[in-house]
Every structure is written in structure tokens, then in C-alpha cells.
Amino acid sequence: MELTSYGAAGVVTGSKHLLTSKGLNFLVDSGLFQGEGVEKKNEDVLPFKAHEIKAIFLTHAHLDHCGYLPVLVKSGFHGKIYCTKATRSLAEIILLDSAKIQEYEAKESQTKKHLLYEEEDVLRTLDFFDTCDFDKTYHCEHLTFSFHTAGHVLGAAFLRVELEGKSLTFSGDIGQPYDMLMPSPAPLIQTDYLVLESTYGDRIHSKENTINHIASELKEVIANGGTLLVPVFALARLQLFLAYLHEVFTIYPELKIAAFVDSPMGSAMTKVYKDFHYLLRPTEKEFLTYLESAKILEFSKETEKMHKMTGPKIIIASSGMISGGRIMNHVERLGKYESTTILLTGYQGKGTIGRELLEGAREIRINGHRQKIRAKVSMLESLSAHADKEQLLDWVQTASKNPHKIFLVHGEPESLGPFKEFLSSNLESIVEINAEGKSQSL
Template sequence: MVTLRSLGGAGTVTGSKHLLELDGHRILIDCGLFQGLKNLRELNWAPLPVPPRDIDAVVLTHAHLDHCGYLPRLVRDGFRGKVYATEATRDVAELILKDSGFLQEKDADFLNRYQLSKHKPALPLYSVRDAQRAIEHFSTADFDQVVRLPNGATLRFRHAGHILGAAHAEIHWGGRRLVFSGDIGRYGDALLPDPVAGGDPDYIVVESTYGNRAHSDEDPTEALGAIAERTIRRGGTLIIPAFAVGRAQQLLYCFWTLKRAGRLSSIPIYLDSPMAIDTTDLMSRHARDHRLDRATCRDAFGIARYTNDVEASKAITASPFPKIVISASGMATGGRVLHHLKAFGPDPKNTILLSGFQAAGTRGRSLQQGAKELKIHGMWVPINAEVAQLDMLSAHADSNELMRWLSGFERAPRQVFIVHGEPEASEALRVRIERELGWPGVVPRQDQEFRL
């Protein structure tokens, strides 16, 4: 009997980990970090309910931190199997995991230097070396290629859109057919392929980040241009916290489109995120996984001034002239964007643009909810800048697009499991699935086990 248990990504949009078990064998689909609220982040330090050495394989849908960021810890704690992913996901994961390990080490060093931790000494969750060891476990597969896993299961990846290399995972095991959506991208995206629903699964595990919301149908490039232009007219700077993988490249493409139309022609654009710079280079290397040809990649991603070193980043914050700054992280949980928020947040002529989902407990969610000050690097920083949000820039499907994806399967599944969403969003999607499709749906609780 195959069983399914969510060890993360149940009742929250972070920490995705879904465990399949059959006759003592185990497959983990995604292996993400919990982010946002402190009680969720603390779960990263708790032992998994299943010893990592007892997991046969990990299937990775894509390389965002909330889906892959726990892998170094899993390997450090005893996992010895393979991590199956698309080639682009493997390359993006290498950037993200090494960066995460570096930040873990840096944070621990900061806490120890200023004696700010109750732990003596404070330790990183994992190191850069742990991240590199995790990358050595990867085994890549092409889209639509059937791969046999070591315990007799078969795996096939289908395009999910969302970010470079992202996939839905179709797994056949123990006479059961399952599809794990991972994160579902947008239809008609300028950069990435449409999500693909295929086959006739017995069970579907679907994300619900925007399960209770629909994105505006306003043109994102036009909306972005309007916000940038009114900020520049005030003599201000536009700060955009952006995910280094996916969102940064989408923003550059939009600004390239605006500049080609003669708008924002004299305004400098900075991409101040080493990881975003490296990811942008990967777009050219993985041309089969997106819609842009090499010439467009070169031109669109060439409009920004790339700042790799810290001194160049400091020069941006010191400059009083109007400009556009794209910098990680996307929910303002860390990274260089925090220095820009400290420098530009207090001045009302500037704008902070939120360009995607903001999880509970993050600075981005606080800004979204109208916070007038943020705690950054131990200081409370006043926020007088305009705060704008463009949900249509999100890389996540909205509720209508989630229903469109689900409607693409050949027959009704026995059950749909709604995961990777805040409770209201997941429940709203469950109700809609049952009402419009007539399919039975359930919102799993953390560690709840289902017999399939």
C-alpha cells in the first residue's frame, strides 16, 4: 500500500516535502526550507520524522529555496540516494544552495561576533561545503523522459513554467499514478513555456499559493512602466525586491520592452544580486527551457548594470540620482536589498515595488500590510516611501490558472491533495475543485498520512 505524508508545505507556502512510502521504501518529493514565521523557521532545526538515510530518492520539481533548500541538511544527516531533477534545475540549485550555505555561515558568524544568540556557539543549519555535497547527489533527466528510480518507481517530468527548469513530477509506483504539481507557472508568460497537464493520474498533489485570488489582467509591462515613471518624476529611486531566479529576469525583460518603446531611456537600471546575475547567464545556457532566442537574451538582459561586488552595491545606495534597483531577496528576508530598503525606505519620493507573493512573517508581508517601519539589521527603519504591488508579475498561477491546469487531465482522479498554500487559499481551492470539477479534495495537515 502506497502512503503519502506531507512533512512540509501543508498549511503553509514553504518547506515543501512530500513523502511516498511503499514496503519500507521511500521517495521524497521536494526538500524545501521553511521560511517566514519564527515557529516555521524553527522546524528547519527539528529532525525529520523519517531518518534521511532511509529515504531512497528525492525528486525535485524546481530550485526555489522553499522546495530545495533543505537538501544540504538532508545529505549532512545521512541521505545517500540520488536527487532527480531537470538539468536546468540542477544548475539553478547549485547557485541557490551554495548561496544559502554562505548566508547560513555568515549569519552564524554575525551572531557569534556580537553574542546575539543563546546558543554557544551559534551554528549554521548547513555550510557551503554541505551544499556542494548535496549537488554531487544530483541525477538529471530531460522533460518527458521516463526514468526508473532505484525502488522500482518511474518518474517523468513535464514543463511547469514558473522558473527555469521547473517541472511537474509524474510518478508511477505500486500500481498508483501520482502527479505532483510543484509550483505552477503562468499561461502566456513571455519567457517560460505554459504548464503542461498530462496523463490520467489516480492522485494529484497541487499547490495553492494563489488558490483564493485572481491576478489582474492589466499588462504587467505597462503597469511597471507607470510606477517607474511616476517615481522618476518625483526624483526618486525605484527599489524592487525580487527573487534572483525567475523574477529578476522577468523584470529585465519588461524594462527592455519599455526601453525599446522609448520609455525610461535615460534611467539606469541596476541588477544588484550576484545570484540573479549568474541565473541570467543560465538562461542563455538553457535555451531549450524558455521562449527567448539567444539574441533576445543578450539584448534584454544586457540593459542592466550588473553589480557583483559589495563596493559597487554601496555606490548604488550612496547615489542621490533617480534609478531602478532590482535586488534579492524577493520577500526582503535577507540579501543586499535590505541595505537599499534602509537607504531609500525613509524618503517619500522613492518607491518600493513588491513583485510577487509575500509569505507571512516576512518583511515583504509587513510592507504589503502597510507597515510604517521595518526592523533591519537590528534597527527600526521608518518606511515613508510609496509601497506598490504588482501581483500579475507573480510566477505563480492564480486560482483560475490552477483550475485550467487541473482541467487538462484526461479523467477525474480519485483524490486531489491541496498543499503549498496558506489555509484560506488551500481551502478556497478545495471548494472550487469540488464545485466545478466534482473531484474529491482534501487539505492535508502537517504529517497527516493517507493510504492511496
């Protein structure tokens, strides 16, 4: 039995982990590489034959985990794609949006060189999905598998597989244990091998009071008569930010100002959250109340009307890394004013505008031109959807016994090394950093 990572090895994006057993191939996640310097890898020749993959197991719906699925279907994959029900619903939205963006960019550049797939490819891909319940055992050939709550985002799961008398667990992305919306990750079931994400393997999340931080930024914006501009990920960060904004408005009613969500994808994602409210930590009534903290804009004329409003306001839009979506237009329009505050709410990948701003850039390239940034830039660190290094260690230690071996993936080089040392000093496990394309015998 062999494990080979063809993505998220030495980088955070592009998750693809191939498991080979008894002549059969199984793939865990199939994501796109994202960010400057790695996106071109999406156009590389497949390192394996798509038609020889028996099944794909999808841990959650983020593009860096599911965005490559239509490429595999175009290349001949015809097996089943297993995931949870909520992940299936969210993946449909994300994949269709990905195809739409690619088609638009291809039209603008008048070339299809970088067009990985189109809408019809996504629709074909959706036919191969087969949904599963949490904590239930399923069978595929000689392999048994089960999905368990990972927190992180709606529907996210860690995957446990058993084959050839051994157990192997893929963490997917593990969420924080005290997320306001998502339940804590389920305890890790004792496993021989663990493929573990390392996004924040080099740090401990800030213990800041999220409500107080948002309130502080709002006080400043109100005093300046400006705009609080909040880039969010349409999946999970938008819904969580609205929950915190509701709490801020409840505790500090004097800070309640007009708030708007300008994100078609965010609106669609929120509808899925409503459908699967029973997977969330708050009650359905509580969740619906959180959503009342901002008006969701449905039409472009509403956006223009919002911009014509005088006085302070909050604009919430995706994408969270300012790498696309309507947030680009808002940053272009409002980032040049000192009265604007850009409040980042999650991980900012290398090569994104969000990372540039976080690192202090005062001039960026956006929508095809250079622009000065005079806005204040702040980071809401407590809103991360990923567990930090101590929380990941705590999760691993929920198992009755340490894994024999841990393979680190889904992390940048500067986090992987320190995280390996940290785990090695606290666990009785062999810890290795997976290299792209290098097979590991299990």
C-alpha cells in the first residue's frame, strides 16, 4: 500500500492524495492550486491516469480541495465521488462559479489556454457524487471508510479508511474547537497513519476578544465617517462574521450602522447553511437572527445605491484574500481613502492582494492598474477556520493512542518544519513532511 501526495505538499493548496492498494487507486481530495507562482501547476499533465481512479473521497468544499474534480472527469474519471451531503451542495456552487470565472477570463483574453473546464464539465462531474452521513461506515472495494466532523466549514469532515489490516486518517482541514458556528472537531479515532494539515503549524492564534476588536474598528470608522470594508470567504467566514457582528450590535447598540453583504456566492452559500442548520452549533432561530445583522444585496443597482449613501457603513464581500470577486471593486473604489478600514478575516495566501496588504504594501495592482492604498489595514486573527498548532496537537491526542506515523501536508515551508519539531517533541509518533510526488510505503 502506498500514499503519494500530488498537491498540498510544501504548499497550502491543490490537495490531491493518491492511495494505492492491491492494484487499485483511490484519491482523497482533488483541489486547485491557488496563488501566484503555483496556479500554473493546474495546467500540468496529470501525474496519474484519471480513468484508473476507482473512487474519490472529498473532505470538504473549498476550491483547493474540490476544484480539480471536473478536470479529472474530463480526463476519463468515471467512479464515485464520496462526500457529506452539505459538501455536495456547497461544491456545486463553488465548481459552477469556478467554471464561470474561467469562461469569463478566457473570453476576455480570447484564448482557452488556461480554461481548465466549463459549466458543462461541472454538471457532468456532479453526476458522480455519492453523499454519505457522518459517523457511518461505508464500503468501496476492499476499503471501508467513514466521515467524521472536522469543524472548519459546513459539511467538512476528516476521513478514516481501513484496508489491508491498517487504518489511515486524512484530516482534511481541522477547525478551531470553539468556533461560534461550527461544532468542535470529533475526537480522532485511533489510527495507524495520519495525514495532517499544517496550515497554522507555526503559530498559535491570538487570544483577542473578537467582539471587542470589531467594536474598536467600528468606533474608528464611525468617528471618521468612513467604511469598514470586510473581505470574507463566501463559505464559512461570511456567516461567522455576521454572527459576531450581531453580537457587537447587541452589546454596543450605538455602533449599529448600515451593513451590507455584496457577494452573490455568499448569498448562495448562506442558503445552504440554512438548509443544513442542524449541523451548526447555534439553534436555527439563533442562526437566522445572526443573518439579520446585514442586508444581502441581490442586484447591481443596490450596490450603486449603497455607495451613494452618506455616513459610515460596513461592506462585506468576497473573496477573502482579495483575489477576485466583488471585493476587488470595493477595494479599488474605497482603498484610496484614509477613512476606510480593510479588515481581513482569514488566511491570506502568497501572491494575493490580501497578503500584500497584510505585509504592509501601500500600492497594489488591482483590476489591471496600480493603485495607492491609504486605508488602514487590520487583521481579525481570531476568525480563522483552521486550528492552530496547539489545537491540532490537542486533536491528535484525543485518540487513545498516538498514530504510528504522521504525514504533514497543506502547509507552507516556513510552517512545516517547526510543526514537525513541535509534534515530534510532544507525541510518540514518527513525523514526516510529505514531498510532492514521493510515494510513502504504509
